[in-house]
Amino acid sequence: MGTTVLQSGSDVLTDVEGSEQGDLRTEEMLVNMGPQHPATHGVLRVVLRTDGEMVLESVPHIGYLHRCAEKIGENLQPFQYIPYTDRMDYLAGMNNNQAFSIAIEKLVGIEVPLRAQFIRVIFAELNRIASHLVAFGTYGLDMGAFTPFLYAFREREMILDLFESTCGARLTYSYITIGGVHDDLPDRFLEVLDEFLDYFEPKIDEYNQLLSFNHIFVKRTANVGVISADDAVRWALTGPVLRASGVNWDLRKSTPYEIYDRFDFDIPIGLPGGREGVPRSVVVGDSWNRHIVKVWEMRQSCRIIRQAMAQITDGPHIAAKVKNVKLPDDEVYVEIENPRGQLGFYVRGDGSSIPARVKVRGPSFCNISVLNHVGKGCLLADIPAIVGSIDIVMGECDR
């Protein structure tokens, strides 16, 4: 190990490796916020070059959770591949299934019955709320507030119970499949869902009081890791990270897929400080905005679910013929609005029933690539704040 020898003669501090340091500058450290670190959600490794507490360079290294999902995609029929899509963004299984199903339906040209589309919207939005609850809770943990995590998971538990009552699983549902949904809703489902929404909506304001507008939380996150709108677009950041930088771009609104054009809801985007309900020191595109956009999105999702429950019709819950359908010699690229950003599926068929190439564009893959650009010059304690606000899931980042 490198021992630093203080040559008493020369006034210069020479390191045994012989690196001459000009004056008595503090030692630059290469610190490894390694794959197993409480602040990196999952197995992200960030190599930090720091001078004291100041971070000079923060290079993210990924690939620790790479399970070659795309190679497997070239061996399985589409309906067999659905369970793999659950494991990509394991906090938003429903949305992943929906993305892959829409891609295949568009490629093959399957018509999804209306009731299935309503059920898909309800479950996608419920999963969005559950995913944002996890993001809200773990962000509180990164900032050192342990309590909001427990409240967020208590509410998420109810959503998982609803999922379990429908498709039997709590995390990897494989419920939305090609042509619709796996099976119909249990009969008292809508009443219990209504009961949950009535219980949950006032809770959002309670969370805001507890964490989002807490003075210390604001001081830790406002004006930290600011991403300008131009940078967000050039680095292809999507989802709450893009909207927090002031870009009004949400696929459910801008290019509505399925039946999202039937519901009216608005898109929360980042607001500068001084506005009503926004602390003064907040800047568009900082960590606080990324956090609060997620919290407001939860409220919008509740609105969507209520409208979907009102407009839901009866009918079949899945299209007729789904198994060993032949994929045309064609390619398709479809993106939908995942809780963490735009999850894109590129599927290329070659006439047989097994796709020739399946490419997954994970939002976390692009969102985390901006860490080095944003992390320059911030403090060591800000790195968890930035990574937590970008809210990455390594499953879809490494695939």
Add this chain to the structure above:
Amino acid sequence: MTRMSVPWRPGGKQVHRGPAALVAGIAKALYATFAPLVRAFPGPLLIGAIVAVIVGVWINYLVFEFVDDSLVASSTNLAGETGLLGGPLALGEVRAGLTTSGVPGSGILCYVLYPLQYGVVRDVVSMGGILGFISVIPLYTIWWERKVAGRIQSRTGPMRVGGWHGWSQSMADGIKLICKEDLCPASADRPLFKLAPYLAFVPAILAFFALPFGTYWVFRQVDVALVFILAMLGIEVIGVILAGWASNNKWSVYGAMREACQMVSYEIPMGMALLIPIMVVGSLSLTTVGDTQSEGWTSWIVFRSPFTFAAAVAYFVAALANCKRAPFDLPESESELVAGFHTEYSGFRWSLFFFGEYAAMFVVSGLCVILFLGAWYSPLPMSLADRWGLGDSVGARAIKGLLFAGPLWFVAKCVFLLYVQIWIRWTLPRIRIDQVLYACIQVLLPLMMVLLLGHTLYELFVPVHGFVWTVFNLVLSLIGAVFVLGMIFIATYGFWNRVGLVGSLGVETLPGS
């Protein structure tokens, strides 16, 4: 792979040899007899144990006093000095003294009282009480913190170990930690690595030597008690820094660096905040400071002037930072530094840090109670006790101890301050290191200077018990009373209609789920 010679074989019956077999046998027998007893009614046992400790120390004091009065009276050549080794009285003289003063069963009692003449025996006995109390405090503060944290986070906290509400959870953790293998990283600076936990733990214990629990309840009546305790809290910093530095781990070095600047910078505002009550009383000895607040809660120093009121709050904030408690717990912030300075520690050494932190928490809240919140005096004034004619008989002193002034009040107030520290930890997030230093140097320090100056002028120019003085005193006392009554009201209201833990929405009743 060479098979490690492990004394116990997985699944096999544990084999003890020599003295260990004896000890194991005794332990099993004890466990067999007492475990059902403890499991039967743990609640009363727990509370009984605490009361027993306090009554025990009280009786110990009474016995000392009795020994002095009776023996001094009966013997002629005694000069009142109970030296370390040379005992003034022989056994026979003790028995004669006791029989003359008509004490029942003096035959046996003299054997008990004879050794108590020596100062060293008394010190050993009272030190046993002190060390017993000190090891009880961290044990139950840890358990209580986990219960309070559970309640705040709408879960229940430990419920299983030892029966009622898992009261012996931290004791079990302590035993587990002692049995765990405590590693020392290969590249660590081994002697320093081993020394650091003791430097962090022992000063917190030594601080208890000078911390008075009552007018006569102090192990060593140091005339500079306050400065002595501050010195002990200062030494703890070195233990933490050496720990961070010696474990040769980049994250621990960060923890140690943060620790260094935070603790050193917060000692200054903490010291200045403590100056104000000293200015009021004029002596550094905590017993004198405590005894000047005996005239009911309006005489407490915190309600004396707006400056002391603000100083109490500022002191509490600085004390939080000094004990590395949230929101200032940067040195061992889990989310960034993994575990800060004690990342590499495990087992017994790690528990030393943990014990040191909780003991320091109690010492710091003890200082706040003594200097600001009327030490061991209850809100009822002592003059009321004299009006009720409570003399010096044991019964009267018991009532005075319970209602007016006694260690129970001191411990109760300290426990309330511990609750506030726990309450703050589980609600507030953690602040960044530059905000910690900004808060200290640009906010707390100027505030303390203003308060110090303000209070000196207040003491000089505002006549004591004058009109302005009493107005301020009454207004502040009212604020204090409203705060305490409000707390009590919220607590009872919350306890009264506490809702069962909000679980799932009864979705299991859905068919098909």
Add this chain to the structure above:
Amino acid sequence: MTGRGRETMLHGKSLVVVGFVLAAWASSAIGQFPLAEEMSGQTVDAAHRADEQVLAPSPVPNATVESALFYLFGGALLVSAIGVCVCKSVVRMATWLFGALGAAAVLYFLMGATFLGAIQLIVYAGGTLILIIFGVMLTSKSPWVRFECRRIEFWAAGGVVGVLFCALITLLVGTDWPTPAVAPQPVTIAMFGEALLTTYLVPFEVASVLLLVVMIGAAYLARQERS
């Protein structure tokens, strides 16, 4: 770590803790502090009374224990002072320094100068020592920072130390130290405070102005280097 090893280590650890506590208690037990009993007789005056009452110390019962403690902690001071000079690793040097400062503080307590002992611990052990370690931490990565001085410097230092040592010894042996007939009155805080602000006011103010200048200079240098 076999079972056997752990038990001995366990005893070792508990012995160290008990040893620390006993040493501290021993230094406080030799009666320099007025015992709790003396205090009981004192009645509590009105809240505002300053505490001028001189605390009569109980006479030292047994000189042998007191001198034994003096030699123990004096020796500890000497050993750690030598440790500071001889030691190579900088952080170990700092730990030896802490040993020296602590032993000096205990000596002050032994002499009854309790205020000075506590201040010594706060200022030196709690302040300057931490800044030394802090400075070392900032300027080097690993704890194995070594400080090797060259040959000639070693001998030069040795020579100077030898000369000073001889001077001290001759001084020590030469003079006959007056042994006071009665134990000197211990200084209480009130007398300490008054002396500072009355007889020694000028040196006290000069020292504080000097410290102020030093602090401003340090702040200026730090800011200059940062910009």
Add this chain to the structure above:
Amino acid sequence: MAPEEICIILTGEFGDGVVDTVLDACRPYAVVRVDGWSDIARFLRDDGRMRFNMLQCVTALDLLEDNKLAAVYDLFSVPVVGVGPCATLRQHFAIRVEVDRDAPHIPSVSGIWPAAEWHEREAYDMMGIVFDDHPNLTRILCPDDWEGYPLRKDYEFPLEYHGIPATTEHQLNSPRH
């Protein structure tokens, strides 16, 4: 703007640079020659009518039958208030660049869209397409000392990595196609 008009503008601007345009596909795309690709990319981003400011995805394809590797760039035009005229184009278009297998060199567009940096590293890591003057072309998902490019159709599964034996399902050495 409909994909047809985009193709017309492209062929108008670059003539033989655009090899052919496939419009009847699920998602229309244009095939572009390798050497003209970087200035076509700059044109797609900066031209007023195009304004493709967001590169969403770079997919590497293995066209084994005609011995080619291809990279498909999916581009989006996102209206960003305050950056250039507020285009409300909201259009989505794709470009495919084909290059033969034994010398798979494509000029890197990370200068134009910084998002491409990681996508191109993944394409290199998975398919072996070398992107010229890329700032840091190293493997991103596989370990740095991994041999071979896993997503190629003719990829042989290694049976051992650093002493760890690798077993494929029922002894399949390469995926069945």
